[in-house]
Amino acid sequence: MIPRFTLPEMARLFSDEFRYETYVRVEILATEAQVRLGRVPAAVLDDMRAAAAPLPSRVVEIQKERDHEVISFLTAYTEQMPESSARWVHLGMTSYDLVDTALGLTLAQACDVLLSAGRRLRAVLVERAFEHWDTVMVGRTHGVHAEPTTFGHKLGGYAFAVQRSLERLVAAREAVAVGTVSGAVGTYSLIDPAVEEYVCEQLGLGVEPSPSQVVARDRHAQLIQAVAVLGACIEQIALELRLLQRTEVREVEEQRVEAYQGSSAMPHKANPTGSELLCGLARLLRGYANMALENVALWHERDLAHQAVEKVLLPDAMTVAHFQTVKAAEILENLRINPDHMRNSLAATHGLVCSSSVLVELLEAGVERDQAYRAVQSAARKTAEYGQNFGEALAEEGIETSARTPDDFLVNHGVVHTRLEQLRKLAE
Known part of the structure; x- marks a missing residue:
């Protein structure tokens, strides 16, 4: 994880x-299921529950020898419990029964955190x-003034994009919120499927319907694609x-804090660094999406080519x-809007x-x-080249209209609106 962006x-x-x-938590649940099946003594659970989760430093220390x-x-x-109990831990399980089931729970919770932030962004929009x-304000296509629109209409479009x-x-949360406790190569040869059902039910996870020892990595790819698309939607807002x-x-x-300094050399600078950061982060997310796709294909029932990638990719x-x-959400919530400058932009083309x-x-x-079309275009060229009022240029082309000034054109122009009722539903 990158501390600055975490x-x-x-x-x-x-x-x-x-x-x-x-x-x-997974190991205890699996043992609870085994106790219910009569395969493990009930007393084992007391020792497992009494043992604390090991410190990462201790795991690293042992890993230097065990690899x-x-x-x-x-x-x-298990070194925190008697051997009589330790030997029953992880019974019939393979490593990724533990890793992938725990990962499914973690990714589901991570989705919940991201969804909460996304709903706040939608609400702000x-x-x-x-x-x-x-x-x-003026609408722009190809970077060129088009027709009038409103800033609210623009933000409404972004709100619907975030909603999508x-x-x-x-949907991606549902895809990744699965586990598997199926043993080596996923055949349940040494473990009863009832253990898997119990563990996943207790954790609120679905069950991988046809495990190959690991949870299918297309599930993770689906999540990271969805994350990347959200990032691209935010990038669209930030770019605007x-x-x-x-x-x-x-x-x-x-909005800037009083101590803000935009340039080490030019004191007048107020750069859009927050928006630029959002665009840069979207590029990272697109890279992660490609990495997730690379992880889908594994050798036979599994290999470890995906492991190192996931340790970086998913967090x-x-x-x-x-x-x-x-x-x-913070940038948009505190964004300063300048209606006068929007009005000036509209007037800049003298009615075009x-x-x-x-x-x-x-x-x-x-x-x-x-x-x-050609008559209006001819008048428009005169206005663009000489700064002539568009209404006057039209009159020279022999075109009589009901308006003569840019303000008249704006009054007579119907500003496009999104469907207000649908936007109100997003606010609920």
Whole structure:
């Protein structure tokens, strides 16, 4: 995990301490099931429950000799209990019965943390969308002024994108929240399937329907793809904020602390560093998505090529995604909106943003389409080149309209709105 991009609630889930605590929980549940089946003495459970999860430092110490993390964990755990009980721990299980079942629980909890952050981001977007529903600004396509829109309409679109990402994450959570306690190569040859059913039920996990000793890695790939798409949606928001913060635009501004310094050389600088960070983190998430796909294919019933990758991939992807989502909500919640600058941007083209309204007016008046288009385009070129009022340029082309100033065009122009009722539902 990258400390700078890791928040406490997600860091805890991927800590060695939490992992070993979860291992102990799985082992105790498996033994409870074995006791129910009459295969293990009931007294073993008392000793297992009395033993604490081993310290990571102790596991590392043993691993220097054993060169196997699960065996080292089991050694560190069972050395706290009498041999008469220690020998029953992990009965009939293989290493990844423990590792993957614990991992399924951890990933499910990590999804819950990320979903909570995503819902907050969605709420902030909806709240600010309603706040600026009538804050008129210029829409841009290809980076060029198009027609008027509103800042609220823009934010509403982003809120729906985040909602779609949340829906994908919910499905991905279901996919990864599974476990397996099926023994070597997943055939249940030395362990009763009832043990698996009991363990997974107690942990709130599904059961891998056809295990090959490990949980299928396409499940993890599905999760990281969903995480990467959420990251890309946040990147889209952040990229827009970066563009709107350019000096010549300044329609929005990230809020700064008093001590903020944007440049070591240029004191006047106020850079969109928060938004830029969000875009950079999205690139990391896309890289993790590719790594997750590489992990899907394993040799035969399993190999270990995926193990080292997952130890980096899963903690990093989930912590980075969580940090990015939380940071995006903070930036948007505190974002300063400049309606006057938005108005200035609209006025900058002297009415050109309403050329389509004039075109439709001519078509409705019976003018042939190509003739109407070329006439409006000719007037638009004069306005763009000489800064002439668009209404006056239209008059020179012999086009009579109901408006003569940019403000008139804006009053007569119907601003596009998203479906308010659907947006309100997102706020519920």
